[in-house]
Amino acid sequence: MKPFLMRYATPLMTGLFLVSLISGIALFFHVGMGWFRGMHEWLSMVLVLPFVLHVWRNWRQMAGYFRRRSFALAIVVSLVAALGFAVSAGSGGQGGGGGRPQFALADLVMQGTVAEVAPLLDLSAADLAAGLAEAGYAIDNTDVSLTAIAAASGRTDSDLAAALVQQTR
Numbered sequence: 720m721k722p723f724l725m726r727y728a729t730p731l732m733t734g735l736f737l738v739s740l741i742s743g744i745a746l747f748f749h750v751g752m753g754w755f756r757g758m759h760e761w762l763s764m765v766l767v768l769p770f771v772l773h774v775w776r777n778w779r780q781m782a783g784y785f786r787r788r789s790f791a792l793a794i795v796v797s798l799v800a801a802l803g804f805a806v807s808a809g810s811g812g813q814g815g816g817g818g819r820p821q822f823a824l825a826d827l828v829m830q831g832t833v834a835e836v837a838p839l840l841d842l843s844a845a846d847l848a849a850g851l852a853e854a855g856y857a858i859d860n861t862d863v864s865l866t867a868i869a870a871a872s873g874r875t876d877s878d879l880a881a882a883l884v885q886q887t888r
Contacts, residue, residue, distance in 0.1 A: 728772030735766040829876045833861040833868075840887050847886060854882040 742759035
């Protein structure tokens with residue numbers, strides 16, 4: 720098994736890197752998000768094993784890089800760039816908390832009450848409350864957030880969001 724893994728470490732790393740590269744570029748340009756997100760995340764995780772095997776197999780050559788200033792500079796530049804993105808995301812960059820703005824907006828809506836959200840859906844508060852009750856949501860108090868209504872009903876925000884969409888059809 721070891722000879723097999725050692726023989727294929729570099730080719731697997733190359734192939735998985737190309738998949739990660741192409742899917743990452745597609746995600747950056749928001750092309751085929753449904754196709755590429757899972758592929759990019761999972762196969763990038765799988766890439767870790769061939770990377771470790773590649774470094775192990777080529778350790779002597781890698782050790783030579785460690786003694787060069789160019790290696791240290793490349794690592795420092797990479798870490799500074801990563802830190803810059805992390806700090807930006809943590810301080811509210813890119814839609815707050817580093818998330819996508821669509822999700823941040825959905826979270827804001829879910830924090831609203833039935834009376835606050837109903838006009839967004841072109842419904843009255845009474846009609847929205849009745850529709851949610853018909854969908855199985857326990858609405859004892861319309862002055863609580865939709866998130867609280869979902870939790871009180873033993874459901875998730877996503878479940879309630881789907882029920883909201885159904886109300887508009």
